Amino acid sequence: CEAAWETFALTANASEAECEAAWETLTNVERVTCNKGVPGPVGDVMFTVIFDKFPVIPHQSNIFTHDGNPTIASFTCDLTEVIAAGTSTSPSCVVEDVVATNIKEYRFCSGRGLCNTIEGVCDCQPEFTGAACEEFDREVVSAGDNDVLLLHATNTEFDGNILHLMSTRPASSDFNFILAEADARTALTVRGDGNTTIGGTLEVSSGVSVYAGGLEVYDGGATVRAGGISIDQGGATVSAGGVVISNGG
Numbered sequence: 001c002e003a004a005w006e007t008f009a010l011t012a013n014a015s016e017a018e019c020e021a022a023w024e025t026l027t028n029v030e031r032v033t034c035n036k037g038v039p040g041p042v043g044d045v046m047f048t049v050i051f052d053k054f055p056v057i058p059h060q061s062n063i064f065t066h067d068g069n070p071t072i073a074s075f076t077c078d079l080t081e082v083i084a085a086g087t088s089t090s091p092s093c094v095v096e097d098v099v100a101t102n103i104k105e106y107r108f109c110s111g112r113g114l115c116n117t118i119e120g121v122c123d124c125q126p127e128f129t130g131a132a133c134e135e136f137d138r139e140v141v142s143a144g145d146n147d148v149l150l151l152h153a154t155n156t157e158f159d160g161n162i163l164h165l166m167s168t169r170p171a172s173s174d175f176n177f178i179l180a181e182a183d184a185r186t187a188l189t190v191r192g193d194g195n196t197t198i199g200g201t202l203e204v205s206s207g208v209s210v211y212a213g214g215l216e217v218y219d220g221g222a223t224v225r226a227g228g229i230s231i232d233q234g235g236a237t238v239s240a241g242g243v244v245i246s247n248g249g
Contacts, residue, residue, distance in 0.1 A: 028059035042089050054106050056132045068106030072097045109133045
């Protein structure tokens with residue numbers, strides 16, 4: 001039995017998005033993150049590739065298999081179509097292992113179930129689900145008005161993060177850090193690029209500061225109930241509707 005290589009073509013001046021798209025054409029890779037370095041004087045460049053996820057249904061065999069940390073010998077470059085930038089240089093490609101420890105595991109049934117190798121299905125342990133038992137599905141029950149989930153830092157000297165959400169993937173509008181829904185209505189969304197959408201009224205008890213981008217009101221106008229408006233610089237422009245002062249000027 002002869003093992004077949006999974007291959008793709010990538011130009012040296014490819015973008016990070018093109019690098020990711022090329023890697024993700026491989027059937028044994030589901031999602032990667034590419035970070036591109038600064039190109040050198042002869043067109044040389046370094047891509048750092050992070051394997052974010054391998055397929056739920058593995059593309060492996062008795063010839064090639066790994067547990068989430070494939071060996072560096074599993075990767076190679078074909079330079080037959082690479083043209084040198086000048087007579088003093090020759091094409092080269094170096095593949096190095098940047099991080100080889102503390103790697104996310106890639107195991108049969110995520111190590112949380114038994115694999116039926118004949119049918120190719122997982123019998124998951126309680127509270128785990130998904131094709132590869134990769135999802136934790138535990139119902140948290142709260143009676144009455146009790147908290148469903150409480151994160152309580154009891155140390156009075158605590159100065160860390162009570163809740164820390166982190167993504168290996170760079171900031172992007174393609175994913176959410178937080179999605180809060182009430183029945184079928186979205187109440188709060190915090191996107192991966194920091195954009196926040198609130199489905200109801202926002203009440204602020206200690207002021208709002210806008211450091212850049214300005215403030216736009218699309219509907220409903222603005223009402224100042226006390227304190228008035230003070231403009232330090234830039235004046236005020238009223239494009240339509242005029243200004244009505246009921247009292248004070």
